[in-house]
Amino acid sequence: MRNKIDHFAVGADTLAQGVSAMKDALGVDIPQGSKHDAMSTHNCVMQAGNESFFELIAIDPDAPEPARARWFSLDDNTTQARLKERPRALCWVVNTDDLDAVIASSPIDLGEVVNFQRGDRTWRLTVPKDGHLPENGLLPAFIEWSPGPHPSTGQQNLGVTLSKVQIQTPDPAHLKEIFETLQISHLAEIAEGPTALSFVLDSPKGSVTIE
Template identity: 25%
Template sequence: MTIDHLVYATPHLDTTVAVLRDQGIPLTAGGPHVGRGTRNFLAGLGGDTYLEVIGPDPEQPDPAEPRSFGIDELTGPRLVTWAARVSGFPDPELLGPIPMSRRRPDGVLLEWELAFPPGGDGLVPFLIDWHDSPHPAETLEHSVRLVSFRCVHPSPEVIAREVGALGQSLRIDRGDRPGLEAELTTRTGSVILR
């Protein structure tokens, strides 16, 4: 499994960032996604993996299309999906690639491409290729560690097959409600994101 980042989406970005910081997660401003109506904050999770907390950007006008990751429909923060890092996109049918970019607060431009599996339930990762762009984890503090990451689904074999078709793997447990769960350790204790 090559986790690039976990996506924790929220309808109230500043509030969610404050709560996570109180739990010991040192989030750094990532920057706005211009034209998409969102901005993010990031925390390193060790190595080249990071947590992205994303929500509406009050400094941008509402976008013409719904915000990514179902943000406009959320009533609270939720671990909505994950990204697997690739170098080039594999053969399975994917939506994309979609070119993206954002400028870090220090002025460095990050550019990447995304490709999404059909269905888009978030349990199967989307793919990200950073090409020659600096990776966001390079400049993040890494005092938080990703201890475990898993998926719960009523039909784990279906999700395992879809994840495997992308060349990835994931712990998938059988459960009534589909969802993702990540356990993080911070300097002050353990945090579970769902």
């Protein structure tokens, strides 16, 4: 399997809150992205190096209630309370060329595979039905795109690149075993500590950690 970081999501209470906070932290204005009709969310996006992208995501206040739980735990009361305080590192997504093999090999339930389409581009993504994040967001979602250029190639390059994904967990041996099975050990640093996910970014303001 070819597994690499596809994108990473920073959640916000509102996109306006997130854009303002990222302007202060990174020194850039993240451009408006698109709406996710099935999830009633919307985003702002920019390139993050190595055919990956930074996604700032929030519940779309103008969208109707979705028919299912929103992804990335955005319906969770605890998540919503934390995002009201400030934007947070929410989830990371791994691009794979064999999603079915990833699911078959996974020692834990990654959720159902949901099909999405925008224009002539389609993608398949693992999304738990109840919207929770496997391993509290420490484990990534997995995505498989239809053939074609990676979406990041059409996004703006504002000089922000992902340096590393950092993970803390009270049981690093357990998580490392899962990562090895899923062939993603090379994509994140795992250390012992309270459960936490963070993204280290190189930006116009230097090295910035979003957690």
